[in-house]
Amino acid sequence: MNPKFKNILHSLGIYHPLQSQYRNFVFHVKRLFFKISFFSYKGHGFTCNVCQQQYFRFVDDWPTSENKNALSTHNVIAGYGKNIICPNCLSNARERLVIAMLQHHINIENKKILHLSPEKNVYQYLQSKSQVDTADLVPGFYKNIDKQIKTEDATAFSFADQSFDLVVANHILEHIPADLKAMSEIYRVLKKGGFAILQVPYSETISVTIEESLIENPARQSALFGQKDHVRIYQLNDYISRLEQSGFIVSKISYKELSTFHKNAIQLDETFLDIKKPY
Numbered sequence: 001m002n003p004k005f006k007n008i009l010h011s012l013g014i015y016h017p018l019q020s021q022y023r024n025f026v027f028h029v030k031r032l033f034f035k036i037s038f039f040s041y042k043g044h045g046f047t048c049n050v051c052q053q054q055y056f057r058f059v060d061d062w063p064t065s066e067n068k069n070a071l072s073t074h075n076v077i078a079g080y081g082k083n084i085i086c087p088n089c090l091s092n093a094r095e096r097l098v099i100a101m102l103q104h105h106i107n108i109e110n111k112k113i114l115h116l117s118p119e120k121n122v123y124q125y126l127q128s129k130s131q132v133d134t135a136d137l138v139p140g141f142y143k144n145i146d147k148q149i150k151t152e153d154a155t156a157f158s159f160a161d162q163s164f165d166l167v168v169a170n171h172i173l174e175h176i177p178a179d180l181k182a183m184s185e186i187y188r189v190l191k192k193g194g195f196a197i198l199q200v201p202y203s204e205t206i207s208v209t210i211e212e213s214l215i216e217n218p219a220r221q222s223a224l225f226g227q228k229d230h231v232r233i234y235q236l237n238d239y240i241s242r243l244e245q246s247g248f249i250v251s252k253i254s255y256k257e258l259s260t261f262h263k264n265a266i267q268l269d270e271t272f273l274d275i276k277k278p279y
Helices: 003-012 015-037 065-073 093-104 120-129 179-189 218-225 236-245 259-264
Strands: 042-047 059-061 081-085 112-116 131-136 164-168 190-197 232-235 249-253 272-276
Touching: 042 259, 065 218, 081 093, 093 120, 093 190, 093 259, 112 120, 120 131, 164 179, 179 190, 179 236, 218 232, 232 236, 236 249, 236 272
Parallel strands: 112 131, 112 164, 164 190
Antiparallel strands: 059 081, 190 272, 249 272
16 A cells, blocks of 8 residues: 555544455455355364364465565464365464363453454454453554454553453564563563463574564565564574563473364464463
């Protein structure tokens, strides 16, 4: 979109509503297309834990040409690959993993939860069980998910200490230049014994985290990090180290250990990080 036209829409206060309507239109077109084109794959195989529909295969999702080189070169687990998108509800693998862990690993009944940059399917599941506050630095993009979403900077929350039992920030920290500050803030607003779901794209083959925190060049960010608004690719053990430095207790649950949820078409080879604030 032309930057001047975009600024005009912003000044009129209609940029985000128009974007939401456009995204909603695209969603419904894609959903209709996949429901029709994948009809012959319905049946036993994968089960979506969002809509409960079963398909022999799900929709593959691969990175765009400008992003794929960085992701493939560094073997990044980033939410792409085979069987990523449910043909019926368009849930993606990273949402289904989070929902599986909420259903079977983390008790959220009647808890107080902070959900950053809320994903529709995860938010709806959380909201059905608990009291949920949503927040984002640019909340306009998420008004169609939660009209009450708050404007919050993850490096300087307005929330009081120990406000939440769970913080969900799924694939968020790779966007934030001052990630240690964000980790520290998440730790601060969590109650003692509280959990955080902080999945990120990561690599286990690079020796150190690749990052350029102050970068503001979308083309270069795609080339370096595999997405135009990312500022790093985490090396998995370094990422865990940063979380531990912030005070969290972290343990890895490997893809093999997540075998119960393979039927939900979770991301191939993804490790789930069990992140907890000590008592």
